[in-house]
Amino acid sequence: MSKRGSDFLYLWISDHLSDDPITDHVLLIIEMAVDAKRAAEAQGISGHEIDEEIGTIYKFIMQGLR
Template identity: 50%
Template sequence: MSTRGADFLHKWISEHMPEGPIDDPGRFVTDLADRAMRAANAEGISIQEIDEEIGSVYEAIIHAVEHREGGLAD
């Protein structure tokens, strides 16, 4: 199994994660996941390929949000 999907998603998330606080994490995760899946598709990477390598795109983004600097808005 290749890591193409996982590599793409990790790089894409790191390039699109904001530095400041996130006011509405639920909406942010949904919007970012939708944008990531469209970007992957445009690169010829199917969501199934990503899912097979890392699991849910949503869960990967939630994990990234929880472990980034800047935190969530109070």
């Protein structure tokens, strides 16, 4: 993943991770990953740039849940 892609994900997840209790961790992670990818594409970061490390998106989100 590019530096700008990872920087974007870090900031996006920090801004969008809720403080509310989580009832379904898996669903939250999937929804956030999809939303983050769409937001990145809207800012000119290609889906391919994000997709090459899609596991990293899930890892970022899971770390934020801890």
